[in-house]
Amino acid sequence: MATTFDRSDPATPGLAVRIEGLGVTFPGGTQAISDFTLGVEPGSFTAIIGPNGCGKSTLLRVLAGLLPPTKGRVRLGDAGMEPHAGDGRVGLAFQQPRLVPWLSTLDNVVLPLSLDRVAAAERGARGREALERVGLSGSAERRPRELSGGMQQRAALARALISDPPLLLLDEPFSALDALTREGFDLELQRLWLDRPRTVILVTHSVGEAIALADRIVTMTARPGRVARLVAVDLPRPRRIELLGERRGAEIEAEVRRALAEVHPPELSPWVAS
Amino acid sequence: MGGIVSRIGAALLSFAVFGAFWKLVTVVGGYPDYILPAPEVVAERGLRAIVSGILWQHTAVTLVEIVLGFAVGAVAAIATGVALGKSLLIERVLSPYIVAAQAVPILALAPLLDIWFGGGLLARVLICALIVFFPIAIATMVGIRSTDPLLAEMLRSLGATPRQLTTRLEIPSALPVIFGGLRVGVTLAVIGAVVAEWAGASSGLGVLINIANQGLFDTPLMFVALTTLAVIGLAFYGLVVLVERRLITH
Numbered sequence: 449m450a451t452t453f454d455r456s457d458p459a460t461p462g463l464a465v466r467i468e469g470l471g472v473t474f475p476g477g478t479q480a481i482s483d484f485t486l487g488v489e490p491g492s493f494t495a496i497i498g499p500n501g502c503g504k505s506t507l508l509r510v511l512a513g514l515l516p517p518t519k520g521r522v523r524l525g526d527a528g529m530e531p532h533a534g535d536g537r538v539g540l541a542f543q544q545p546r547l548v549p550w551l552s553t554l555d556n557v558v559l560p561l562s563l564d565r566v567a568a569a570e571r572g573a574r575g576r577e578a579l580e581r582v583g584l585s586g587s588a589e590r591r592p593r594e595l596s597g598g599m600q601q602r603a604a605l606a607r608a609l610i611s612d613p614p615l616l617l618l619d620e621p622f623s624a625l626d627a628l629t630r631e632g633f634d635l636e637l638q639r640l641w642l643d644r645p646r647t648v649i650l651v652t653h654s655v656g657e658a659i660a661l662a663d664r665i666v667t668m669t670a671r672p673g674r675v676a677r678l679v680a681v682d683l684p685r686p687r688r689i690e691l692l693g694e695r696r697g698a699e700i701e702a703e704v705r706r707a708l709a710e711v712h713p714p715e716l717s718p719w720v721a722s
Numbered sequence: 723m724g725g726i727v728s729r730i731g732a733a734l735l736s737f738a739v740f741g742a743f744w745k746l747v748t749v750v751g752g753y754p755d756y757i758l759p760a761p762e763v764v765a766e767r768g769l770r771a772i773v774s775g776i777l778w779q780h781t782a783v784t785l786v787e788i789v790l791g792f793a794v795g796a797v798a799a800i801a802t803g804v805a806l807g808k809s810l811l812i813e814r815v816l817s818p819y820i821v822a823a824q825a826v827p828i829l830a831l832a833p834l835l836d837i838w839f840g841g842g843l844l845a846r847v848l849i850c851a852l853i854v855f856f857p858i859a860i861a862t863m864v865g866i867r868s869t870d871p872l873l874a875e876m877l878r879s880l881g882a883t884p885r886q887l888t889t890r891l892e893i894p895s896a897l898p899v900i901f902g903g904l905r906v907g908v909t910l911a912v913i914g915a916v917v918a919e920w921a922g923a924s925s926g927l928g929v930l931i932n933i934a935n936q937g938l939f940d941t942p943l944m945f946v947a948l949t950t951l952a953v954i955g956l957a958f959y960g961l962v963v964l965v966e967r968r969l970i971t972h
Contacts, residue, residue: 512879534881546876550894550971560880563890591971 457487464490464525464615464647465511471519471672472506480506482672484520490614493641493648495658497704498668498676504651505543507673508617511649512540524615534563539608541621545600547592547607554579554588557606564611578606581640598629609640618650622657631689634660638686655704659697660687667707677707759942767942768949776930781950783926784915787843788954791850791918792911796904799855803862803900804888813863824856828914832921841922849921850914854907861903865896901966908962912955927951 458466465488472481481503488494496504509515510522513531524531524538531538547556555562558575566574579585582602592600601621608616618637622630634657641648641661652658658665658681665679681700683691691697741761748760755763771777802820806813832849839845869892877891893900919928927947934943 514875514879532881533879536881540879542872542876544872546872548873548891559877563877563880563882563886 458485460487462490462526463487464492465649466523466528467507467511467520468522469520470507470510470517470522472503472510472515473518479672481510481674483674486666486675488647488649490647491645492664493650493662494664494666495650495652495662496666496668497652497655497658497708498673499670499708501671502668503671503673504668505619508540508619508649508651511615511617512538534560536560536564536611537613537615539611539613539616541601541604541608541616541618543620543623545592545597545604547600547603549592552589552591553584553595553603556592556603557610559607560611574610578610579603581609582606582636598625598633601625601633605637605640612644614646616646616648618648620651620653623653630654630657635689637661642686655701655708656689658704659683659700660689660691665704667704667711669711676711679704679707756939756941759945764942764945764949767940768946771943771946777946777950780925780927780930780947781954783923784919784928784951785954787846787850787915787918787926788911788958790843790847791914792854792908792958794847795851795854795911795914796858796907798851799858799903799907800862800900802855803859803903804866804893806859806863807866807892807896808888820856820859823852828853828917829920832917836918836922845921846915846918846923846926849918850911853910853914853917857906857910858900858903861906862896862900865899866892868899869895897970898966901962901970904962904966905959908958909955911958912951916951 458468465486467484467486470481470484471479473479484503484507496507498504506515510517511524511531513533513535522531523529529537547553548559551559554572554575557578558566558571561571561574576585576588579588582605584599584602584606587595587599587603592603595603601624605621608618622633625633638661648661650658650661662681665681667676667679668674669676679700683696683700744761748758751758759767768777802816806816828849831852835849835852836845839848873891873895874887877887882890915926916928916931919926920932923929927950930947931944934940934947
């Protein structure tokens, strides 16, 4: 299960995502990402961790086809196609749930299908199935404002998964939730992924979340973001939240924190404390 | 249910207080009917106008003008407002003309429009639509501009086409603001119809006002026409609010 370092080489054949020398510069001249190179194996779970403003979200927007690269190449899947928003190969869940306020929870979840003009009967069936998978069966007809923050984020996750995309991008989807709820979500996300493995790239601020979920942790430098270190998480699954307290979990955590401290001055780094 | 009863009660009470105050002014002032008729004089004149059929004859004409003028003006304004909201270039090119057209007194322009467009119903509908246009177009533009950019990005990530972005997100999210414009617009449609009739028409409540006021010195009849216009304005405003409540559920 563990991913080795050499398999991160984007030249490796059969990768789900290959990013070569990616650079993103915004119109104002701000360089968000520079010379970012990474290969991602199909069916693997990658966590990307780094300080605020290091270009993590920008990276996901490039992968989702929302932002064109300024430099370098990004290729998805065996066919090596460029990212293209809405082609069904990528599911994206944002930091905020971003539900449409006037649509019911079910209509929000099936929004990708209705944009694709999938017939109403099929939409309804698939939508209810997706709601069941994230535990929202009872809330299909409710409006987003009637849902708690956690339920809204579940609905957003169901929407990202409704087209069954081979690649799932998660941009700190649980960051607005309280710590306990968040741990529960991490376990649920692991269950969803184990039920139906697909390539996942998760952007997170939490070392614990990254270790609980990922095969491999990518640490990023401060802006402009590059890959700083790759840390393999060779822990058996299904993982439990307590694993950070155990020996191997603690070793990996220390390794990740050291990697982060290398690229961030200790006085600015939240990761070296304690 | 109690809510509706108390609201009707409040309206009736306010109506009674208004009538009593009106009556008080005529009694204290002792004005002749052609300056300020008493409420019961107006009511009696209104009854006669209804019985003779003259009131309905003029009201029907004005109603058609209001409905058509409002419909034409609102549809054109919403379409223009969407374009203005979506394209900065279109806004820069068009907005000087739109603002200028709004600043020019329609009262001065109406006789010309009446000549240009043949002096019939078409001319009157256009004058009415012109008055209605501005508040709805501006409201639509502002509403479209205030679309949540995070939701727009979410829809783009799902591959929404520009047209889907407009119909699925921008217009629905602008609806509360658009309805603000429609509420203003529908009351202006009443004024528009009267102004259009003054520019050249042989029937309508505007014409009735002119006949009563300048031809016959029948001030009570003029008050009947004004009251009818006020009731029409209230009814259409209420209708817009009703549609708004039906449509906007979030």
